[in-house]
Amino acid sequence: MRTNLSSHISLSRVAKKLYKPDDVFELSRVSRMEKVKTTVYETGKEGAVAVARHIAELVAQRQKEGKKFVLSMMTGRSMQDIFAELIRLHDEGLSFRNVVLVVGYEYYPLATEDAGCLGQLEEQLISKVGILPANVIAIPGTLAKEDIIDACAAYERTIQELGGIDLMLLGIGRGGNIAFNEPGTQFNSETRLVLLDNNSRADASELFGTPEAVPVSAITIGIGTILHAKEIVLVAWGEHKAIPVAAAIEQDASPACPASALQLASNAHIYLDLSAADKLTRISKPWMVTSCEWDDQLIRKAIVWLCQKTDKPILKLTNKDYNDHGLAELMTLFGSAYNCNIKVFNDLQHTITGWPGGKPNADDSNRPERAKPFPKNVVIFSPHPDDDVISMGGTFARLIKQGHNVHIAYQTSGCIAVCDDEVVRFMDFIKGYKQMHMPEDKVIEKKYDEYLHFFSKEKIGDQDTREILDIKALIRRGEATAACRHMGLPLDHIHFLNLPFYETGTIKKGPLTEKDIRILEDLLLQIKPDQIFVAGDLADPHGTHRVCTDAVLAAIDDLKETAEWDAWLKNCRIWMYRGAWMEWGVDLIEMAVPMSPEELRFKRNSILKHQSQMESAPFMGNDERLFWQRAEDRNHATAELYAKLGLANYEAIEAFVQYQPL
Numbered sequence: 001m002r003t004n005l006s007s008h009i010s011l012s013r014v015a016k017k018l019y020k021p022d023d024v025f026e027l028s029r030v031s032r033m034e035k036v037k038t039t040v041y042e043t044g045k046e047g048a049v050a051v052a053r054h055i056a057e058l059v060a061q062r063q064k065e066g067k068k069f070v071l072s073m074m075t076g077r078s079m080q081d082i083f084a085e086l087i088r089l090h091d092e093g094l095s096f097r098n099v100v101l102v103v104g105y106e107y108y109p110l111a112t113e114d115a116g117c118l119g120q121l122e123e124q125l126i127s128k129v130g131i132l133p134a135n136v137i138a139i140p141g142t143l144a145k146e147d148i149i150d151a152c153a154a155y156e157r158t159i160q161e162l163g164g165i166d167l168m169l170l171g172i173g174r175g176g177n178i179a180f181n182e183p184g185t186q187f188n189s190e191t192r193l194v195l196l197d198n199n200s201r202a203d204a205s206e207l208f209g210t211p212e213a214v215p216v217s218a219i220t221i222g223i224g225t226i227l228h229a230k231e232i233v234l235v236a237w238g239e240h241k242a243i244p245v246a247a248a249i250e251q252d253a254s255p256a257c258p259a260s261a262l263q264l265a266s267n268a269h270i271y272l273d274l275s276a277a278d279k280l281t282r283i284s285k286p287w288m289v290t291s292c293e294w295d296d297q298l299i300r301k302a303i304v305w306l307c308q309k310t311d312k313p314i315l316k317l318t319n320k321d322y323n324d325h326g327l328a329e330l331m332t333l334f335g336s337a338y339n340c341n342i343k344v345f346n347d348l349q350h351t352i353t354g355w356p357g358g359k360p361n362a363d364d365s366n367r368p369e370r371a372k373p374f375p376k377n378v379v380i381f382s383p384h385p386d387d388d389v390i391s392m393g394g395t396f397a398r399l400i401k402q403g404h405n406v407h408i409a410y411q412t413s414g415c416i417a418v419c420d421d422e423v424v425r426f427m428d429f430i431k432g433y434k435q436m437h438m439p440e441d442k443v444i445e446k447k448y449d450e451y452l453h454f455f456s457k458e459k460i461g462d463q464d465t466r467e468i469l470d471i472k473a474l475i476r477r478g479e480a481t482a483a484c485r486h487m488g489l490p491l492d493h494i495h496f497l498n499l500p501f502y503e504t505g506t507i508k509k510g511p512l513t514e515k516d517i518r519i520l521e522d523l524l525l526q527i528k529p530d531q532i533f534v535a536g537d538l539a540d541p542h543g544t545h546r547v548c549t550d551a552v553l554a555a556i557d558d559l560k561e562t563a564e565w566d567a568w569l570k571n572c573r574i575w576m577y578r579g580a581w582m583e584w585g586v587d588l589i590e591m592a593v594p595m596s597p598e599e600l601r602f603k604r605n606s607i608l609k610h611q612s613q614m615e616s617a618p619f620m621g622n623d624e625r626l627f628w629q630r631a632e633d634r635n636h637a638t639a640e641l642y643a644k645l646g647l648a649n650y651e652a653i654e655a656f657v658q659y660q661p662l
Contacts (some may be wrong), residue, residue, distance in 0.1 A: 044237030110141030189222030313646025536576030
């Protein structure tokens with residue numbers, strides 16, 4: 001059972017020479033915009049293994065010399081595969097007894113050490129590779145406030161007494177932070193207490209259970225401390241890291257992007273996967289650094305970029321525009337700007353369809369979806385009970401209106417994203433209803449008082465009872481049903497799957513198991529869809545979307561080994577949509593479904609059925625817009641970009657990319 005297939009989704013078909021050049025000359029050519037030594041791997045797993053083995057070699061070398069190896073690191077998702085490989089190497093005989101581990105930061109204040117970075121490192125690595133307790137150097141998150149300044153100074157002295165840090169292992173935050181050195185940090189900073197910004201607190205919410213439970217500050221090593229390390233390694237995996245990575249590597253060094261300080265170090269090395277490298281010039285605009293292996297996607301990407309650079313629609317681009325902006329190769333390939341313009345214009349025109357399920361009795365040779373079969377069996381997988389309408393509400397409504405047999409499958413209950421006030425509000429209603437019709441029944445009053453008492457005593461980080469979580473799930477379920485009713489979907493076509501991996505009651509979820517996959521397989525076998533829509537939010541801030549995508553892809557992967565593959569599954573089209581966080585690039589879009597102003601208002605009203613997810617939702621993130629506003633702005637922006645490229649000027653567009661099973 002392969003449960004990590006989303007990590008193998010390569011959105012851009014990147015020529016191998018761009019990330020794995022044949023020789024030093026080609027490497028210097030493609031990386032000439034980069035100010036830090038950078039190595040790009042196809043997957044994060046491959047990169048993590050390379051980093052772990054490099055660390056292992058240094059540890060073993062120091063053991064032969066009879067010396068300690070001083071390693072500084074932190075926790076985080078970027079480190080998980082590195083830890084896994086180090087543990088594997090330890091199990092094969094690598095000793096860590098000479099390793100001195102300097103913990104890069106600690107949250108402050110903490111009630112106990114177990115809750116913080118040191119506790120996580122102990123659980124995830126230290127206890128599994130046998131690093132000696134005396135060799136673990138950390139600042140306690142339980143210090144008294146008056147002791148912090150002295151403790152930070154002592155920490156710096158301890159690092160110096162150890163002879164400095166041999167290898168500093170870093171991740172990068174969404175704001176470009178390294179450790180907890182937030183934007184604005186001076187490059188000569190040392191170990192100190194810092195206030196955490198909203199991005200850092202949101203990233204840490206998985207560790208502490210809720211965003212509110214994350215401490216407001218942390219004690220972190222400084223950028224100056226980092227730059228004094230003998231070797232610095234920064235790792236980044238995933239497209240949500242692409243923007244800060246590009247800023248750190250290619251823009252001028254500035255405190256606005258703390259990771260850009262690595263440009264000042266001659267011994268820094270950045271390891272990326274293709275997704276995290278997506279905004280680097282060699283990946284995003286390879287024509288600026290080398291000759292290209294042109295395919296349809298790269299040609300489209302280049303022309304869209306050229307339109308934005310010149311502020312012209314596609315059909316007004318000239319030979320001079322191509323020559324002035326490094327695209328003379330395309331002139332040679334097509335003979336003229338006009339020929340290339342027409343090709344890209346037609347390609348984009350053919351992505352637009354008002355028939356997302358295919359138009360019956362029509363020539364479908366230039367349409368993104370097939371005309372037959374009609375009507376189609378359609379399954380829309382929604383990670384939470386509102387992602388369907390937020391991400392593809394217009395397409396959802398159109399599929400129903402055009403007569404397809406549409407099913408919606410809500411993969412998780414979404415219970416942790418409901419505030420306590422919502423429970424009280426619904427209990428108020430039930431209590432009033434009971435008093436109207438069954439005043440003698442006191443069960444509801446008793447439960448009402450019980451919940452109020454629980455909420456009044458609840459502390460930040462406390463976990464809801466199973467009963468309260470079930471009520472919160474029921475609230476989400478009712479809202480989803482109301483939205484589907486508004487859409488005109490038959491109620492027996494709504495499937496609440498409640499995948500077990502999600503039902504932990506906290507932000508931190510369990511791993512995907514065979515039980516999760518079987519639930520999805522059973523639904524697929526029941527419906528036998530001709531079309532599947534699945535979340536493609538690989539940069540989802542709290543990870544549930546990606547896990548839900550992995551679950552669906554794992555189920556499809558399993559069914560490939562059965563008779564169902566030839567019977568119907570191999571002919572099923574799988575479309576990936578994106579949610580409120582970001583949209584597909586125009587170079588990637590394979591189906592664009594336009595919406596009229598009326599259809600956009602209809603979509604908005606569907607989203608508004610999810611009242612618990614309006615202003616009070618716990619996971620709105622740093623974006624102050626409500627989900628319906630984010631969705632509309634995103635759909636407007638896609639339509640405006642199509643219009644600026646010279647195509648039809650629609651009110652809004654929802655976009656999709658096709659997934660090809662591996």
